[in-house]
Amino acid sequence: MSAAGTARRSSRPRKQVDYDEDKLCADAAGVLAAAAVDYQQYSQLLLQADSDPSALSTAKAGEVTAEALLAAGFTQPLLLQPVQDSSAATAAALGMRLPAGGLSLQLLLQQLGQQQRVPVIDVASQEAVPAMSLGQWVSYMTAPDRASQPLLNVLSLSLAGTPLRQQVSAPELVYKLDLTTQAWPQQQQQQQGHTPAAAAAAAAVPLPSCRCPRSVLLYCLSSPGGCYTDWHVDFGGSAVWYHMLQGVKVFLVAPPTPHNLAAFESWANDSSQARQWLGASLQGCAKVLLAAGSTMLLPPGWPHAVVTLQDSLAIGGNFLTSCHLGQHLAVWPDSS
Numbered sequence: 001m002s003a004a005g006t007a008r009r010s011s012r013p014r015k016q017v018d019y020d021e022d023k024l025c026a027d028a029a030g031v032l033a034a035a036a037v038d039y040q041q042y043s044q045l046l047l048q049a050d051s052d053p054s055a056l057s058t059a060k061a062g063e064v065t066a067e068a069l070l071a072a073g074f075t076q077p078l079l080l081q082p083v084q085d086s087s088a089a090t091a092a093a094l095g096m097r098l099p100a101g102g103l104s105l106q107l108l109l110q111q112l113g114q115q116q117r118v119p120v121i122d123v124a125s126q127e128a129v130p131a132m133s134l135g136q137w138v139s140y141m142t143a144p145d146r147a148s149q150p151l152l153n154v155l156s157l158s159l160a161g162t163p164l165r166q167q168v169s170a171p172e173l174v175y176k177l178d179l180t181t182q183a184w185p186q187q188q189q190q191q192q193g194h195t196p197a198a199a200a201a202a203a204a205v206p207l208p209s210c211r212c213p214r215s216v217l218l219y220c221l222s223s224p225g226g227c228y229t230d231w232h233v234d235f236g237g238s239a240v241w242y243h244m245l246q247g248v249k250v251f252l253v254a255p256p257t258p259h260n261l262a263a264f265e266s267w268a269n270d271s272s273q274a275r276q277w278l279g280a281s282l283q284g285c286a287k288v289l290l291a292a293g294s295t296m297l298l299p300p301g302w303p304h305a306v307v308t309l310q311d312s313l314a315i316g317g318n319f320l321t322s323c324h325l326g327q328h329l330a331v332w333p334d335s336s
């Protein structure tokens, strides 16, 4: 995501679109005029793509520890399946906080307020459009005539610093992997309310005197069915986690081999990228279906594209790990 400095997507060259904020919802034609990506065709190509199951590790929630993942080098995406068909049991197995009745758009509205700013992506152009208020977003998602409006996607509503931060956390595994949690445990605990267990695990690490970085560990993603997110690599060489709360998404992920990275780079620098489906040039891709209760951890540098099959609500975020430090540092000068 490239909006307002909270980018989680590549900072690839994009054409500028001049949107009038007031006209965004009213004037579908204005947005459609900027359409560049045949997202319906690309969604079909993604869903039909070959999948190499050996590119992916699968386990049940709670079965994989941070130590084991680091020891194995965290070289493959990890899919953690729900346990006991229950979101509470799955959250407990993941060491993850969720509100007792689950997280929903209505609860977001109640806790963050109508005026909370929501960064929005227009699916047809894959561009950030002017932010909406949360009230506008919930009205859009629940509108009976939504199909006649431009297809919009929310991928980076940050929960850091909001009242919900005390009720929602990433899986404990993620805090144990995340270098910023390890380096700034006390500030993180106070400012972002991390789990006591993660803070205790990190307490032995001496505190650096520099400021704790802004947290990118906890975002909410709200997507109408039909959304497509084109190929991208998450910013700054970061790893990413997703946990599905409602709905279904399908990710197509590509290993960062020299062949795939060269194909990605050439596509990302091509001004006609919107007219090409990068998936046709990538090798060894794996398809990952994320239904409610599933969690995925994606190592840094894996190009991925995503189709949302049903209206979805997910949480996720970005993190840096010790086993990918070299990779993070190699990417950092380009992405800062």
Ligand SMILES: O=C(O)CCC(=O)C(=O)O
Binding pocket: 001, 008, 009, 153, 155, 221, 223, 227, 228, 229, 234, 249, 304, 306, 307, 308
């Ligand atoms: O859910 C989506 O459409 C895209 C998710 C993703 O890859 C991202 O936010 O970086």
